[in-house]
Amino acid sequence: MDTRTAPLLSSPIQELLSERTSLSDWVSGFGSPLHVVFPAQARENYRQWEDLLGRAYGSCKIQFALKSCKSSALLQAFAKAGAGADVSSAQEIVSAFVNMVSAHDMAMTGPAKTNHEMALCLKHRIPIHVDCIEELRRLLDIAGWAGDPARLFLRLRPGSEARSRFGMSPDQIEECLNLLKAAGVDQIGYSFHLNDYEMSSRVRELGRCLQLARRSHAAGFRCCGIDIGGGFPMRYLAGFDRDTYNNGPLWSGRCASGTYPYAAETYGPFHAAAVIATALADPTDLAFLEAGNIPILLQPGRSLLDQCGVTAFRVTELKALDENSQIAVLDGMSFSLSETWFGSDFVPEPIIINVGNRAPRTADLHTYLVGRSCLESDVIRKRSIRPSNGISAGDLVVFVNTAGYQMDSNESAFHQIPLPRKLAAVRKSTGWAFHLDEQGSREE
Known part of the structure; x- marks a missing residue:
């Protein structure tokens, strides 16, 4: 080897x-x-995540990303240990229920939810992440017969990814807030989706969400949480030289290693805890979260499955x-x-x-x-x-x-x-x- x-x-x-x-x-x-x-390793991993995140901020909620693995045994092990579930389809909702995750501990994060999936979430009071204003309008129409939303999270488009297909600009977020106020919805949170594994980008976007939460709080909204998603790298190797790997004997001479940080120095729960601790360096931000008992939610997948x-x-x-x-x-x-x-x-x-x-x-x-x-x-x-x-x-x-x-x-x-x-x-x-x-x- x-x-x-x-x-x-x-x-x-x-x-x-x-x-x-x-x-x-x-x-x-x-x-x-x-x-x-x-399954025993899954429980051990969850306990480590919970411990390290608790040192960074006292109210962190871990939701296992079901898309990362379809294993019932692992999902059930996480649920028994206290984890929630990040779901993106009606089928994943069913899997989460069957494997002992409550609706309160789920998050429907998929970017393009069907009317049926929205209604299912409203009926069971599963928190919903809204990806665009068009989706919010559709959701509010469905709420007329399916029931009022429990908790809504507005997804902010990352400042570094202006052409991302996920999330909304600050102006679109403001338009959503106006719609929600008119509909009588006053409990909202914020989230973002990043297409990288960088600590600095997560710190920056968490900071942007904090500022949005503080401004909307001043406008009369209650913040139900800030969701920083996943993308916390997992450490597979003690060290890795990508160039050496790609210059080795390759089938058809093709580049083979991709871009994943297989030997990240800061990884998994250490990475996530560092993001939160760095973003909350301003004591006024920490005080705002603690005063409102506002949770920070995370949806690790791969890194929780180490x-x-x-x-x-x-x-x-x-x-x-x-x-x-x-x-x-x-x-x-x-x-x-x-x-x-x-x-x-x-x-x-x-x-x-x-x-x-x-x-x-x-x-x-x-x-x-x-x-x-x-x-x-x-x-x-x-x-x-x-x-x-x-x-x-x-x-x-x-x-x-x-x-x-x-x-x-x-x-x-x-x-x-x-x-x-x-x-x-x-x-x-x-x-x-x-x-x-x-x-x-x-x-x-």
Whole structure:
């Protein structure tokens, strides 16, 4: 393994991979690829987030972004620990309800909600994020028969992204406030959506939302919260040199690493807490929030799922390319490692688990990982790997830390092949146990 892209591993994942037999047996029983999630890790992550955010500001609310992973076991683990849910469709609302999230703890954040979804939120009093004035007009019409809105958040367009399709300008926000005042709605909050992972941009936009909240408070509105969304980077690697990666042996010579900050120095809850602490450096802003008991809401997805899942593919066969390189055809497709949707690699190097006494393994060959479909573009990893112990048919290729967006964001039943199964793994004193993900987190 290339140590420069060796993934960071939690103790439970290290134990499962070292033990080998359980994971291989599970893949044999449930098929390849197989997703494995760890509900206990989800609870531990939530507690860490809650602790660090509480030090930055006393009233922070964490809402897990359902779009980042469809796992029932992980969502239920977060809900039992106290997290809310960030939903963007009627189907995600149903999933949140089934997995024990109350309507009060949800947020409907999707930018283009159908009339049915708006009515569903109004009927259940789920807070709604309004993306544009046209959407607000539609919402107020529906409220005439579906019920008054509980809490509304107006989405501010970032100052650095004037052409973003999300959010509104300050003038459009003002127009929304006039409509809301005329409709008798006096409880509002503010939010924003950013297309980056920068701390400075979040500090700036949180500051802009604070100023809007203070001005609207002076105009007679009550602030129900400021929502800073997600985009807090997760740390996959101890260090990462993007240029070295992109200049290595690549399938078809294509750039492969994308732009994700795989080795962010400040990451996850540390990143989020630093954003809040920096933005609230002005004591008058802090006093305003505390006086009104105004929460700061966050919707982490990937970064809340750190070390919460792995994805295991079985090697179907090897195909020689030349004397120095080969293809490993995996029993699965790139749809099950969704970073490929962006035309880039999921950078952390997969771990090879050699299974049984099979044909001699040729070590040190450049090996490209490809899927089983008929698509030329079905390449699971564009940068080659060089397994130190070789690789052969029947071995497992295990990608680590895949719960956040990688497992199922882009999954497909292409070729009528069933979608991959998910198992929830539990470490017991007698060894590893599992249950089907759809059974929830269960009591351990």
